[in-house]
Amino acid sequence: NAGVMQNPRHLVRRRGQEARLRCSPMKGHSHVYWYRQLPEEGLKFMVYLQKENIIDESGMPKERFSAEFPKEGPSILRIQQVVRGDSAAYFCASSPGRGSIWTGELFFGEGSRLTVL
Amino acid sequence: AQKVTQAQTEISVVEKEDVTLDCVYETRDTTYYLFWYKQPPSGELVFLIRRNSFDEQNEISGRYSWNFQKSTSSFNFTITASQVVDSAVYFCALRIQGAQKLVFGQGTRLTINP
Numbered sequence: 478n479a480g481v482m483q484n485p486r487h488l489v490r491r492r493g494q495e496a497r498l499r500c501s502p503m504k505g506h507s508h509v510y511w512y513r514q515l516p517e518e519g520l521k522f523m524v525y526l527q528k529e530n531i532i533d534e535s536g537m538p539k540e541r542f543s544a545e546f547p548k549e550g551p552s553i554l555r556i557q558q559v560v561r562g563d564s565a566a567y568f569c570a571s572s573p574g575r576g577s578i579w580t581g582e583l584f585f586g587e588g589s590r591l592t593v594l
Numbered sequence: 595a596q597k598v599t600q601a602q603t604e605i606s607v608v609e610k611e612d613v614t615l616d617c618v619y620e621t622r623d624t625t626y627y628l629f630w631y632k633q634p635p636s637g638e639l640v641f642l643i644r645r646n647s648f649d650e651q652n653e654i655s656g657r658y659s660w661n662f663q664k665s666t667s668s669f670n671f672t673i674t675a676s677q678v679v680d681s682a683v684y685f686c687a688l689r690i691q692g693a694q695k696l697v698f699g700q701g702t703r704l705t706i707n708p
Contacts, residue, residue: 510695519600519685519700520639533695568639572694581627581646581689583696585639 481506481586482551483569495558496563498589502571509552510583511544514566515544523567526552527574559593566590596621598688600699609706615671615702617686625691628662628669633683633701645669666682672686676706 480503490496499591502509508527511549512520526546537544541546546552556563567590571582597620607613619628630642643653644660653660657674675679683703687696 508694512698520698522697524694525695566637570639574694581644582629582641584641585631587636587638590637 481569481571481584481590483567483586483589486587487590487592489594490559492560493558496559496591496592497592498554498556498567498569499551500554500569500571500586501551502569503584506571506573506584508572508574509546510570510572511552512568512570514568514588516565516587520568523554526578556591559591561593564591564593596623596626596688596690596697598686598697598699599657599704600684602702604703604705606707607638610675611677612672612674612677612704613704615684615686615704617671617699619667619669619686619688620655621688621690622627623690627689627691629669629687629696630660630669631685631687631698633685635682639685640651642671646697673704678706678708680704681706685705 481503503558510525511523513523514520522536524537524544529531529548541557543555566588568588570585572583599618609652626647628645631638632642650662659672661670683701685701686699689696
């Protein structure tokens with residue numbers, strides 16, 4: 478499967494624990510985006526990364542949330558000291574970015590559903 | 595700032611009926627791209643269509659059609675002869691030229707009843 482891979486698909490954490498969500502972009506894609514979907518709501522942009530660089534983190538909460546996309550390995554969205562309000566589906570998307578033949582759409586993974594007890 | 599509004603939160607129709615999902619967008623940019631995505635009950639997001647701001651031609655793909663009207667800033671999506679498998683949440687999204695991220699509407703939950 479050459480699509481965007483996210484894991485885990487489902488994650489349960491207790492308040493105060495840490496959650497780590499991983500995303501491997503499509504083969505050949507160097508741009509990664511994280512979106513959050515709260516229950517019964519649309520997708521909200523969180524952060525846009527290229528390899529080893531955060532390009533736009535305007536949608537990231539100021540505290541407890543961080544993201545990285547290292548030179549090797551998947552992109553990681555990390556949520557420290559989770560609270561019940563963090564319960565949501567977190568979607569990763571990828572694109573080939575500029576300079577490539579790109580029709581503009583983002584390719585999404587199946588999402589990681591975080592439940593905070 | 596960009597904004598996408600999908601005023602219909604939920605729509606429920608009987609199979610074989612036609613249904614139109616509305617999408618209104620706001621942007622000051624002259625070059626932009628509009629998208630529709632489908633989110634079936636399984637949860638993944640499936641790309642349906644992209645339209646750029648210079649192309650106002652309507653598009654038809656099987657039972658799906660899209661009506662883009664710059665004059666009303668709308669990009670509506672019609673499903674003809676709906677089927678139960680069309681049941682999903684549908685999202686409209688906007689990306690401006692030079693930006694990488696998509697701005698999504700709130701989504702419309704479409705239920706097709708047998």
